[in-house]
Amino acid sequence: MAVDEISAAPKGVANTKLITERTNGIPNEEILDSESLQAGVHKAEMLRKGWTRQGLIITFTGLFLATLVNNLGDYSIQVYVPYATSSFKQHSAMSAARVVGNITRIAAYPIIAKLGDVFGRAEMFILSILFQAIGSAIYAACKNVSQYIAGGIFEAIGSTGFSLTQQVFVADVTNLIDRAVWSTLPDSLTVIPALYLGTEIAERMLENSQWRWGYGMWAIIQPVCSVLLIGAMLYYQRRAPGRKTPSELLGWEDAKSWWKRIYNLVWVQLDGFGAVLLLLGLSLFLVPLSLTGSGNSDDWHKASFIAMLVLGVVMFIAFIAWDTWLAKKPFIPYRMIRNRTVAAACLLGALDFFHYSVFSVFFTSYLQVAGHYSAGPATRIDNSLRVAFQVAGIFAAYFMKFTRRSQIWVFTGVPLSVLGMGVLLYLVDMGDGKVGNEAAFVTAKSLIGIGRGFYQTASQVSVQAKVSRGEVSVVTAVFFASMSIGGAIGTSVAGAVWRSTLPKKLTEHLPAEFKNQSEAIFGSIVVAQKYEVGTAVRDAIDTSYRQSQRLLGIAALAALAPMLIIMFFLEDVPLNEQTTLAQSEEVVSKEDEKDKVSK
Numbered sequence: 373m374a375v376d377e378i379s380a381a382p383k384g385v386a387n388t389k390l391i392t393e394r395t396n397g398i399p400n401e402e403i404l405d406s407e408s409l410q411a412g413v414h415k416a417e418m419l420r421k422g423w424t425r426q427g428l429i430i431t432f433t434g435l436f437l438a439t440l441v442n443n444l445g446d447y448s449i450q451v452y453v454p455y456a457t458s459s460f461k462q463h464s465a466m467s468a469a470r471v472v473g474n475i476t477r478i479a480a481y482p483i484i485a486k487l488g489d490v491f492g493r494a495e496m497f498i499l500s501i502l503f504q505a506i507g508s509a510i511y512a513a514c515k516n517v518s519q520y521i522a523g524g525i526f527e528a529i530g531s532t533g534f535s536l537t538q539q540v541f542v543a544d545v546t547n548l549i550d551r552a553v554w555s556t557l558p559d560s561l562t563v564i565p566a567l568y569l570g571t572e573i574a575e576r577m578l579e580n581s582q583w584r585w586g587y588g589m590w591a592i593i594q595p596v597c598s599v600l601l602i603g604a605m606l607y608y609q610r611r612a613p614g615r616k617t618p619s620e621l622l623g624w625e626d627a628k629s630w631w632k633r634i635y636n637l638v639w640v641q642l643d644g645f646g647a648v649l650l651l652l653g654l655s656l657f658l659v660p661l662s663l664t665g666s667g668n669s670d671d672w673h674k675a676s677f678i679a680m681l682v683l684g685v686v687m688f689i690a691f692i693a694w695d696t697w698l699a700k701k702p703f704i705p706y707r708m709i710r711n712r713t714v715a716a717a718c719l720l721g722a723l724d725f726f727h728y729s730v731f732s733v734f735f736t737s738y739l740q741v742a743g744h745y746s747a748g749p750a751t752r753i754d755n756s757l758r759v760a761f762q763v764a765g766i767f768a769a770y771f772m773k774f775t776r777r778s779q780i781w782v783f784t785g786v787p788l789s790v791l792g793m794g795v796l797l798y799l800v801d802m803g804d805g806k807v808g809n810e811a812a813f814v815t816a817k818s819l820i821g822i823g824r825g826f827y828q829t830a831s832q833v834s835v836q837a838k839v840s841r842g843e844v845s846v847v848t849a850v851f852f853a854s855m856s857i858g859g860a861i862g863t864s865v866a867g868a869v870w871r872s873t874l875p876k877k878l879t880e881h882l883p884a885e886f887k888n889q890s891e892a893i894f895g896s897i898v899v900a901q902k903y904e905v906g907t908a909v910r911d912a913i914d915t916s917y918r919q920s921q922r923l924l925g926i927a928a929l930a931a932l933a934p935m936l937i938i939m940f941f942l943e944d945v946p947l948n949e950q951t952t953l954a955q956s957e958e959v960v961s962k963e964d965e966k967d968k969v970s971k
Contacts, residue, residue, distance in 0.1 A: 423545065427608045434601030435538065438501075440562040441597040442534055445508070445590040447570030449527075451751045452583040454737050456511070456520060458896040459583075465517045467733050467867025471658050472521050474729070474860035476528040478853050479651045482703050484533045485540070485849035486642050489842070493541050494605035500533030501598045505591045512588030523587075536852060540845045541605075543836055548947045549776065552769035552833050556762065556825075563762040567755050575748040646703035649691035654860060657684030661864040708847050713838050716941035717831035718851055720786070722858030723931050723938070724824060727793060728757075729862030731928035734870055734921065738800070741900045742917035743807050753813045760818035764825025772947060778830040779944035785826030786939045790932045792819025797925040801918040805911065827939070834945045862931070869923055877916035883908050 457465050488496040507527030514520040542554045577586040638644040660680050695702040709715050732754060739750035768781050796816040799808030808816070832851060839847045878890040886909045893900045893913060900917075903910040 423608060427604060428545070431601065431604040431608070434598070434604050435541075436558050436562065438497075438534075438594075438598040438601045439538065439558040440566055441594055442504075442531070443559065443562050443566035444570045444573070445504075445594055446531065447567050447751070447755060448574040448577075448586060449508075449511075449590070450736070450755070451571055451574035451578070451747050452586050454740070454897050455578065455583050455747075456514075456587075457517065458898050460517050460520070461892075461895045462517050465520075466737075467863055467870065468659065469517070469521045469524050470729070470733055470863040471860055471867065472655075473524045473528040474856050474863055475651065475654045475658060476525050477532045477856040478654060478860060479647055480529045480532040481536060481849040481853035481856065482846065483642065483647055484529075484536055485845045486701075486703075488537060488540060489845050490637070490641050492609060493537055493544070494602060494609050496533055496537040497598070497602055497605065500530045500537060501595055501602070502530070503527070503533065504530030505595050506530075508587050508589075508591035508594070512584045512591070532852075532856075536849055539832075539848055539852075543844045543848065548833065548837055549773055551836070552772050552829050553766070555832065556765035556769050556829060560762040560766045563759050567752060567759055571748040571751050571755075574751070575746070578747060640700050643695070643699050643701055643703040646691055646695050646699050649687050649694060650703065653684050653687030653689075653691055654857075655684070656680045656687060658860050658864045661868055704850050704853070705843070705846060708839060708843070708850055711838055712941055713943045713945070714835045714847065714850070716938055717835045718854035719938050720782075720827060720831060720935055720942075721851060721855040722861075723935050724789065724828075725855040725858035726862035726865075727928040727931040729859040730866045730869075730931065731793075731796075731862075731921075731924050733863055733866040734924070737897050738917050738921040739813075741897055742914040742921070744905055745810070749810065753810060753817065756814045757817040757821040757824070760821025761825045761828075762821075764822040765829045768826045768829040772830060772833065776947045777944055778834045778947065779942055781826045781830040782939050782942050785823040785828070785830070786935045788823030788826070789820045790823075790929070790936060792816050792821075792823060793925075793929045793932050795819065797922070797929055800925050801922045805914065805918075807918065831942065833947070834942060837945045837947070862928075865927060866924055869927065870920060873920040873923055874916055877919050878913065881912035881915050883912065886912075 453466060453469075457469070484496055484500070487499070503526050507523045507525070507530055510519065510523030510526060514523055538558065539555055543551060546554050574586055577583070657680075660677055691703075695704055696706040709718060736747075736750045736754050739745045739753060740747060743750070745753070764785075768785075771781060772778055793816075796813070799812050799816055801807065832848070835847050835851050836844050875890060875894050878893055879887060882890055882893075889899075900913050903913060
């Protein structure tokens with residue numbers, strides 16, 4: 373849907389195509405039983421009736437501005453990561469930090485989705501931006517890796533909440549035909565300026581100040597630039613027709629005691645027990661795995677280490693059993709992931725993000741050491757995938773809008789991703805000490821990004837189409853959480869491989885007089901870069917980095933290959949002017965029942 377469709381609406385009334393689509397002549401609001409919806413979903417439905425043309429324009433303007441600043445902060449912060457961990461002499465701790473961040477995202481997606489369904493979209497934007505600001509402040513003040521990881525937890529919750537709430541908000545106000553376009557526009561239009569401006573800002577900060585200030589400034593900039601978005605949403609949310617108090621929406625009658633209200637919110641509405649089981653299971657299994665390596669390989673024989681891994685698996689199995697049979701409102705509804713399209717889309721996302729994480733954790737470090745790039749260009753090469761993904765997503769969205777089909781774009785995207793990773797694997801170590809040039813790396817990364825843009829855009833709309841209006845938030849969260857699960861496992865594998873491989877390679881290749889420096893070189897890219905290019909010691913370091921990164925590339929390509937089969941399990945979803953296909957099916961079934969009664 374183009375912007376002029378919004379402006380074409382009658383004065384004071386939101387575009388009916390955008391806000392209140394009709395199915396066989398029956399308005400959506402008559403189909404939905406608002407009393408059965410959770411509080412936040414009810415707010416969203418009431419808000420659909422209260423939007424004006426001016427309100428939508430202001431809100432989307434605020435959304436674009438907040439997204440631009442969010443991406444600027446994200447790209448600039450990525451430049452600082454290896455320097456922050458290296459300052460603590462623990463460069464390889466990047467993998468553990470990313471594992472914790474990914475586990476946090478996995479747990480945060482369904483929790484934020486449920487909180488959004490209970491409290492509202494504007495409230496989730498506020499919470500997300502607050503957590504991002506706190507994360508940036510902790511990053512800026514951290515004294516060790518533990519505090520750095522703590523900052524990553526807050527940042528992961530904040531960025532997860534912002535991206536998920538952004539997608540759910542767009543799904544609230546668009547139909548299936550236009551949803552892909554509006555889901556991709558905010559990021560797609562801001563990604564290129566954000567990438568180049570963000571990395572330039574970061575490079576200048578490293579040259580003229582320090583990485584701490586680079587983190588800290590975003591704690592102020594992001595909240596300030598989000599005022600327009602939050603203010604507009606709160607204003608129109610408050611004036612929406614049929615608005616109820618939170619107590620009414622949550623079913624908190626005056627007669628109920630406070631502890632029963634908390635029980636209803638935490639145990640029933642948010643499935644707190646399921647969330648704890650999932651978080652503990654993933655943490656106990658993945659964090660120890662990411663910390664293994666040649667320096668602590670004896671851990672595999674320790675009873676405590678084995679106990680953590682086994683307990684992690686048991687907790688995860690308990691979570692599946694709880695959510696399948698016992699939870700009243702499951703953290704991850706089993707019937708959703710049992711759907712063929714939802715399951716296939718989630719599996720595609722998990723494998724893709726496993727490939728991305730296992731290869732990318734140390735890729736910018738590899739580029740700076742073995743490729744001899746500075747921090748900014750190395751980060752831009754790595755993020756060329758994200759730029760290509762966002763741009764390709766726009767094209768995929770418009771292709772879907774005009775073809776009104778989703779499956780063909782999955783069939784186009786997955787093979788492109790596999791091809792791009794194959795080229796990237798070759799460029800990492802071309803033999804005789806050669807690596808790909810910047811243009812070659814960007815091309816390979818862009819192929820993967822274009823493929824992801826096509827398949828992921830189509831997959832997201834497909835899974836949203838297969839559920840009811842009240843479940844769009846949760847199924848979107850499940851879809852994103854599956855990617856984080858794949859990313860968490862990939863990051864754990866990357867950490868284990870890097871810690872096991874690089875120290876051995878350094879010991880093997882370093883000249884005899886420098887072998888005692890291998891631990892310091894392994895612990896900091898600053899130390900690795902201080903040796904002059906062309907010397908025997910630097911050649912040994914470069915060779916070690918190339919060989920270690922090549923192993924991660926092989927693991928990444930092996931993860932992508934099964935996607936060529938899984939993609940055939942996605943159904944070809946027809947896109948129409950409804951918000952979900954399940955809505956259309958509900959209407960049809962109701963009409964069939966009426967026909968039977970009349971007969």
